[in-house]
Amino acid sequence: DAGVTQSPTHLIKTRGQQVTLRCSPKSGHDTVSWYQQALGQGPQFIFQYYEEEERQRGNFPDRFSGHQFPNYSSELNVNALLLGDSALYLCASTPWGGAQETQYFGPGTRLLVL
């Protein structure tokens, strides 16, 4: 049973570019959340998708957008990259509705913006 998978593992971009990160949830999970973790900090919630709709959003600008596909996989898009967007981006999945109280995290995508 595969856990949460993310691609790519590492990515280098320059300021102003756009990036797309991908996530496949754990089998049986239909809800995907994205987190940004800056170096030396705890992860911060970006947004959550369920039934292909954004259900909750953290304090992130509109440059951060997402999508969920019918197979529950998800993408995180960041436009007009800034140096401050350099971080580890984590995807987490869980079943909707609280049947499980915890979220399962993927290994992350490390983004470096130069």
Added chain:
Amino acid sequence: SQQGEEDPQALSIQEGENATMNCSYKTSINNLQWYRQNSGRGLVHLILIRSNEREKHSGRLRVTLDTSKKSSSLLITASRAADTASYFCATGGYQKVTFGTGTKLQVIP
């Protein structure tokens, strides 16, 4: 924003010693969770304690929760080099998880 502070920010101990890290949070909670992160990679869920519980054990882990003080502690007994990692407390459930700032634990063989 972060849920709260963790203390200490960094901890270095010898293998076999116990490690204790503390977490404070700001809002009322249904549960509190602890996660481990190795070398800046994915988070591994360790243990969940509900708001009506005061103490919980899992293997070498012991978690306490004091809702009146909005604080929790994680004790790792008989530490091993493989326990070297960052440890985060977190609140929330299936909709959103809010993390603390983390404690970086180094266990020296």
